Amino acid sequence: MPLKNFLAICLFSAAGWSAAGAPLPFDVMPAPAEAAATGPRFAAGRLVITTDKSNPRLAAALDRTRQRWGARVGSDRDAPPLTLAVAVQEFSPDVPGLGEDESYTLTVAPGQATLAAATELGALHGLETLLQLLRTGAGGPTLPAVEIRDHPRFPWRGLMIDVGRHWQPLEVIERNLDAMAVVKLNVLHLHLTEDQGFRIESLTHPELQQLGSDGHYFTQADIRTLIAYAALRGIRIVPEFDIPGHATSWVVSHPELASLAGPYGIERQWGVFNPVLDPTNEATYSLLADFLGEMAALFPDQFMHIGGDENNGVQWNANPKIQAFIKESGLPGNAGLHAMFNQRVNELLASHGKRLVGWDEIFNPLLPKDCVIDSWRGTEALGLTAKAGLDGILSNGFYIDLCYPASDHYLTEPVPADSPLTAAERAHILGGEATMWSEWVSPETIDSRIWPRTAAIAERLWSPREVRDVPEMYRRLAIVSDRLTEAGSLHDRNQDVMLKHLVGENLQIPGIESLRALIALLEPVKHYQRGSEQIWCNQLVPLVALADAVRPDSTPSREFAGRVEQVLFGGAAIDGGAAAALSQQMDAWTSAAREIIDPMATVYPAVREAIPPAKALIAASAVGTQAIDSLGRRRPLTPSQLASALATLDRAGLPNGSATELPVLKPLRLLVAGAAAQSSRAASDATAWRQLVISTAYPAGLPPAP
């Protein structure tokens, strides 16, 4: 059914689903390419699956589906069963490659569902969709009657996990593979070597992991386990060995291959470091030939990522032999040397039938056209490489380690509608990857940094470009979060574990609800700010501070911002109920913050870090309450009151050592500005009024976007 028919059918189905009408993507994330309601929702009973043929991958997926369905629907013996007929045309290879057919069609009607797919990979996606269509709650389990025709927008939909900086053991990877499958991601990119750790077992050069990893590395048996685990879920594994820079852990055991004399130790700090392999030393290529040959045999995927980023040139500049080599070879400086190195490595990979992937820096006119650019620089850089005829994937904008809200990632567009690329050039953009760099994540916290936000990125990479309604995305993100928990993710279940790091083992203590409330309002600072705020932190310092217990993308803060929007822009006059709710909310925050400052922080040493944000919340709430009061009494804030209020909010937003921040400062800023400018509200149209509030809130102009 084409999309244009959708609305008419939706109108019919709305009454049966929700008073507000059925949103186009139903509750599914990523939203399907085409979906239409065909009837009212109906009660869902147990699931009976029939299939004409099967293979281990499909059988395992059907089995997971039965388990998860059963767990959610329970043993209600009255509801009519749903028979699901699964039909697959042919089977994909045991280990999937790039560009498999992942499409499927799914129709769901009372008593009967059918799932048809070209390959079982599509069927796996259709099963996840079906599980997401199922909703439980008041009234018991129900399903919508739907017809879905779905296929991915991009063939490369990845999650990169950096196991170099903070080691992440096998079970972390496995549970994240399970979660990836829920949101139809199909590439796990493992960043295996870093300055801070060499995380893969080499049999030809065991000294690499023995000296470079503190004993924390994947054995080759582990890798085979992971590849099989991923393949069973339709996920490719692309390994990355970062060379020639980010190579400290290589030269711990091979100082002779560094570009300056050693010795070297495993790097414990965060940043960009000098050690880089020496491309003028034939022994470098000899080691790489052994190691990469071994890895080419271990990893079946056609692509191998060699990093190539952030070589700062310090060692190459400081080594006269290297500079002489550049000169003698007529290379255009360090960049030329890097290009030559990449060419040698590419020949090596090509001899094993592998295609080279690297970060932006490897791009060079000499680079063979079958290499792939992984862009941390952005859509524009990616466009250039596409124009040059190279395939590319986008990581810029999907840096989930930077703790920006899901909405930011969600609106990152690999191929904008107005892209200057031709259709052929656009086809070079294979997709993108969420990148979980691991300076600030432990096995306890990594799930909460990946999920649920990465589901929004998965939607960007799977769903049509036009699917970009942010509130609708957040509505479904809350739902898919539970599906991710079902699949094994600990992003939700580890919240109390993190809280115990702050107050000790007993959570039944006075004040705990206040601490929970503050933590729910805080977010980790963005970008790389934590490193400058908590400079004592390094690889050896446990991640159990306030900034680790808080999570990106605070939901109560977003809800507060929504209520501020309602008060300021919800209509011609102020919404008294919304204003009162804001006041009550801020009173509650103030009480909670006071209880944290005293007694909680006096009793629990690890809570001390929460004192500055608690104080900031009290000050910001006072300013917000003043604004609400001003709006209620229709007495605009005076210019000096406005200036003082904005200055208070500025101070509340300064770094406070806890590496956390209060996202409610932004809506409070608008609230204050609205209170100051309220006399102009009636006389302005909606757009002008919004503009006025924003310019009043930010007299020096808007802060730069991330």
Next chain:
Amino acid sequence: MPLKNFLAICLFSAAGWSAAGAPLPFDVMPAPAEAAATGPRFAAGRLVITTDKSNPRLAAALDRTRQRWGARVGSDRDAPPLTLAVAVQEFSPDVPGLGEDESYTLTVAPGQATLAAATELGALHGLETLLQLLRTGAGGPTLPAVEIRDHPRFPWRGLMIDVGRHWQPLEVIERNLDAMAVVKLNVLHLHLTEDQGFRIESLTHPELQQLGSDGHYFTQADIRTLIAYAALRGIRIVPEFDIPGHATSWVVSHPELASLAGPYGIERQWGVFNPVLDPTNEATYSLLADFLGEMAALFPDQFMHIGGDENNGVQWNANPKIQAFIKESGLPGNAGLHAMFNQRVNELLASHGKRLVGWDEIFNPLLPKDCVIDSWRGTEALGLTAKAGLDGILSNGFYIDLCYPASDHYLTEPVPADSPLTAAERAHILGGEATMWSEWVSPETIDSRIWPRTAAIAERLWSPREVRDVPEMYRRLAIVSDRLTEAGSLHDRNQDVMLKHLVGENLQIPGIESLRALIALLEPVKHYQRGSEQIWCNQLVPLVALADAVRPDSTPSREFAGRVEQVLFGGAAIDGGAAAALSQQMDAWTSAAREIIDPMATVYPAVREAIPPAKALIAASAVGTQAIDSLGRRRPLTPSQLASALATLDRAGLPNGSATELPVLKPLRLLVAGAAAQSSRAASDATAWRQLVISTAYPAGLPPAP
């Protein structure tokens, strides 16, 4: 330091630790063999470990210790560090065997700790002890100054997991191995074949798992992974292949080996079933020779468990050929045939250097003396086999699947002080095993059925016989529960997951706290009662009902019972404060129960099962309130009021279809009896008064013990 010096030192240290005085086992579970405080508690900073030599097992344990220590102590840069010097005399074999030296000594003083052990297995235990000594909470992390000399009472301290009835995948086993290490258990007994599933890959006879497992089985690679995982934690893996009975899943692919003609399908129901291998068929031994030979090579442990339990004789009796064989061979009936079969199997195992283990039923005078009896019948049966010179382990009393409280298992004594066994005979009692039979556990609930109760069993098997103070056990059980969570157990973290099965995805709903309160008060029914209450349940019905969301050993119920004790037996007169607390508690229960009956159960279909227990709670609370009122007004309940109250409690305790029960009915019964008998209180001594209350509560005599 001998134990007799302990008390004197304790007196000195008590002031520095807690007002109530330092309990002998500190916060460690299992309690150490000998432990003495040597000074006041002190602030604990980061941990610095030194060691003279290491091997992979020790290195991994030190690494886990650093991680867990760091996570709990955090990055407080002010507290003085603790240096831990670890010294090990020699290394144990890579895969541990029975009877390794697991002893250690640990001294902890401000700034300096030393851990000495004969082998690194003892060091592993000492590290767990150190992690348990560390407490966090108000005031920050602290340690006691202590001297501990510790060693296990029994060399075989096991947990059996039945993966046959409900399949438990690799990650379930792995996280339970992590938890076992926390409480110093050293044997994982995997029950791998059952009527309901053949859970191990055979390469010689792949049809066994292909037809007998629904695809849910451990590959041989999985097993190697588990053995290595366990060995790294000092844990042996003993496999069980249950023959000749419990063998339905064997004969699905080999009907010709059953004692009656097939065909057979995988059993889906729970119970004791007829299919049994035919011991008169040489082909049976030929298959077993292939399969057990293969398993003997796969599992390095010296012991192999062959089950042997619950052959009901139906098939043997019904097969004239088998009966003729018995007669011709002069065997003493079916028991003789079973003994002959065991002898053949034992020869097979012996040829691979293995010692045979089996359940009680294999015991027979002809059984070779190096076989081992695993007793599900009890201490007395075990005494008999010990007298006969056979080694034995106790499982009876440790059946954690039956959902009895930890205290019951805790007081189960493998070798009672008054045992008639000689010292040499006692030495045949190797230890015991907690048995997690899996009729009623899924991967989501199994952790909550194993932990924390199995920690009490671990203490019984490790600590001196004299350590048996139940309230003190429960105090530490609550503490060790968090250590188990740290190690990866989901017993606590899956509570909300289970709640969502009842009310759907959104837990932020009216009434949820009432539902939580009721669930915290309920326990699953005991023994095998659930099977008769919920007869429609079988292997294919998901375990997501009310009985799955509740947990054994309800803490608020135990606390309520303690307050009832205080009111009835706390002194010569009634404790008014405790009585008022009981009244308030029951009022709160009544309100919660009403909210569950309406509206929760009307809105959430899966909550309907909670209506009968909610009604029972309301009725029982009314009776309890009447008793409190009677005590407060010093007007004894009349005989007819007493009879009516007891009848109400009887009705509240009847099976109600939800397969849950209210443990508070027992203390309420005492409360009612106390209110009826109160006139005699002043005139009776404490013992007589207690006896009077009990006999009033149970006019027909006490119910039988479990």
